[in-house]
Amino acid sequence: MFTGIVEEMGTVVALVPGVGDEADARLQVRGPLVTSDARLGDSIAVSGVCLTVAELPGDGTFVADVMPETLRRSALGELREGDAVNLERALAVGGRYGGHVVQGHVDGVGVVRARRPGPRWDDVEIGLDPALARYVAEKGSITVQGVSLTVTHVSDDAFGVSLIPTTLEVTTLGSLAPGARVNLEVDVLAKYTERLLAASGVAR
Known part of the structure; x- marks a missing residue:
């Protein structure tokens, strides 16, 4: 769960589409703050979309898989290298609740x-x-x-x-x-x- 309080603006490093009409994509984003304590499997919201950390190259970036449903429902598929994105880590237990209940499931x-x-x-x-x-x-x-x-x-x-x-x-x-x-x-x-x-x- 998230709160809609952006922690930092990240930068798109790459968006690599899969093959086929119903393909997924691999998104790599640079975000030094959100990756500072990230682990594989953690959730990070990228411009409102909850994504799962699949790789941590160790250079302040993380890689996530973007499913076809997410590409259909959101504007993530339009991202290009160098684009800025809003980043937020999932709310930690006991953390401040500054926004509202945000799932990261774009409608x-x-x-x-x-x-x-x-x-x-x-x-x-x-x-x-x-x-x-x-x-x-x-x-x-x-x-x-x-x-x-x-x-x-x-x-x-x-x-x-x-x-x-x-x-x-x-x-x-x-x-x-x-x-x-x-x-x-x-x-x-x-x-x-x-x-x-x-x-x-x-x-x-």
Whole structure:
């Protein structure tokens, strides 16, 4: 489990696709902080996607396998050498819980529609699949590129967030431009609530 509080911005070293229409990929990322105590099998969120450490070359990088389902659901397959990514290690027992419940299971990809700079912050509007919009609530939580954010407004196919100075400085959201594709994870509590209500016959 993660909290959506980014620990460092890493750099993509390589993304090597597999062979075939339903291929996986191998992703290598440089992240000195997150690899400082990493072990094989550990979980690290890469721009919101929970990946398992498969190799530790010992040069401040880690290698992970990216499954076809992950490539379909997220924007990881679009990464190129040199791209910046948000990194977060799994929450340690007893650690500070600064964001919200983040699984690292991306629900879909959104598209930045608009960005409006403020005096010290930026307001960003992101379009998303209407099927996901029903899980998004004003003043609720959402994860964008692995960053825990508070929803400022929501419509049938879009939502807004405000990026504080710290978020602009220490995450990749500081450089997002209109048209950028971003990984989204909606609040898991909303999904479970819908599922439970549907099972009881309350929701359809």
